[in-house]
Amino acid sequence: MSQTKKFLYVNRKAPYGTIYAWESLEVVLIGAAFEQDVSLAFIDDGVYQLVKGQDTSGIGMKNFSPTYAALGDYEVRKIYVEKESLEARGLSLDDLQHLVYEDEEEDWAEKDSIMLVSRAEMAEVMAEQDVLFNF
Amino acid sequence: MSILHLVNKSPYERPSLETCLAYYQAGDAILLIEDGVYAAVNGGRAASGLQGLDVAVLGPDLAARGIRQEKLIDGVKVVDYGGFVDLAVAKDKIQSWL
Amino acid sequence: MKFTIQVNEGPYQHQSSDSAYHFAKSVLEKGHEIFRIFFYHDGVNNGTRLTTPPQDDRNIVNRWSDLAQQHNLDLVVCVAAAQRRGIVDEGEAKRNKKDATNIAQGFRISGLGQLVEGAIQSDRLVVFGD
Numbered sequence: 198m199s200q201t202k203k204f205l206y207v208n209r210k211a212p213y214g215t216i217y218a219w220e221s222l223e224v225v226l227i228g229a230a231f232e233q234d235v236s237l238a239f240i241d242d243g244v245y246q247l248v249k250g251q252d253t254s255g256i257g258m259k260n261f262s263p264t265y266a267a268l269g270d271y272e273v274r275k276i277y278v279e280k281e282s283l284e285a286r287g288l289s290l291d292d293l294q295h296l297v298y299e300d301e302e303e304d305w306a307e308k309d310s311i312m313l314v315s316r317a318e319m320a321e322v323m324a325e326q327d328v329l330f331n332f
Numbered sequence: 333m334s335i336l337h338l339v340n341k342s343p344y345e346r347p348s349l350e351t352c353l354a355y356y357q358a359g360d361a362i363l364l365i366e367d368g369v370y371a372a373v374n375g376g377r378a379a380s381g382l383q384g385l386d387v388a389v390l391g392p393d394l395a396a397r398g399i400r401q402e403k404l405i406d407g408v409k410v411v412d413y414g415g416f417v418d419l420a421v422a423k424d425k426i427q428s429w430l
Numbered sequence: 431m432k433f434t435i436q437v438n439e440g441p442y443q444h445q446s447s448d449s450a451y452h453f454a455k456s457v458l459e460k461g462h463e464i465f466r467i468f469f470y471h472d473g474v475n476n477g478t479r480l481t482t483p484p485q486d487d488r489n490i491v492n493r494w495s496d497l498a499q500q501h502n503l504d505l506v507v508c509v510a511a512a513q514r515r516g517i518v519d520e521g522e523a524k525r526n527k528k529d530a531t532n533i534a535q536g537f538r539i540s541g542l543g544q545l546v547e548g549a550i551q552s553d554r555l556v557v558f559g560d
Binding site: 220228231328331332 | 436470510511541542543
């Protein structure tokens with residue numbers, strides 16, 4: 198009886214300044230069990246969530262960035278990062294964590310989960326979805 | 333598939349409307365609610381971005397903020413919460429540009 | 431149509447909870463169905479019965495409880511977000527050794543799976559937040 202819907206989790210906020218980044222990730226992790234067609238989008242300040250080398254010891258908050266690296270284990274393989282948002286913030290793919298998943302159909306070969314897309318391409322991705330989550 | 337874009341923050345506070353406009357495609361609609369209604373005030377810098385698009389504004393939020401409908405740019409529909417529901421039904425999904 | 435509504439902010443601080451409430455009422459008035467209303471982030475604070483807002487203003491918590499009762503709505507407060515913010519029912523009080531409960535009438539505490547299920551089972555997901 199179950200239907201598969203295309204889920205897009207839209208992330209537009211920076212980490213730590215507010216809790217939205219972390220609590221949205223919690224939905225993604227729990228949602229994995231429901232086996233829908235999942236994609237993540239990082240737009241505007243959301244791109245900051247993926248910046249590597251986060252050290253939260255000075256602010257006394259839990260560093261939750263390792264969780265992004267685990268997304269592959271939760272079958273999350275489509276992580277769209279918007280190019281214009283990165284560039285506007287002086288960032289490039291090099292500044293972000295290298296996120297991968299293991300492709301069971303190619304002998305568990307490691308593949309990149311992050312797809313750098315233009316705003317126009319991201320809009321097409323968004324238009325194809327069934328459900329849009331925002332936090 | 334069509335999208336109902338919800339914008340609830342003032343364009344002068346936050347760039348959410350700007351991002352929304354870049355994602356808007358033919359067949360979509362934009363509904364301005366809460367502080368988002370300010371974007372439709374004629375003469376404001378943000379208003380020009382709305383020209384020619386399918387834009388609606390939540391009447392109760394306009395009235396709460398003392399914005400009379402005459403102050404809005406042309407072509408914007410004023411709807412109530414019932415109209416909000418109709419828009420959510422008419423479009424295939426809703427994107428909340430928070 | 432079936433709707434799932436997500437409320438990301440607490441009562442009074444943001445208009446989100448108000449907008450969600452008026453939207454929910456209109457959904458029902460138009461003859462549609464509400465599958466679930468899911469309270470996440472600070473939205474869980476809509477579920478405390480301990481608020482005493484001024485008499486001359488709306489009582490947001492009671493309004494939700496009344497709507498839920500009138501229409502048999504499923505108001506779900508996310509357990510993880512509730513634990514962080516101190517919204518407690520009997521089960522949570524026992525589990526986490528708290529000496530009080532504060533959950534409001536008509537609300538129940540449950541997992542994030544309820545939001546995901548709502549998104550799957552409903553025709554529309556509408557998110558109200560900041």
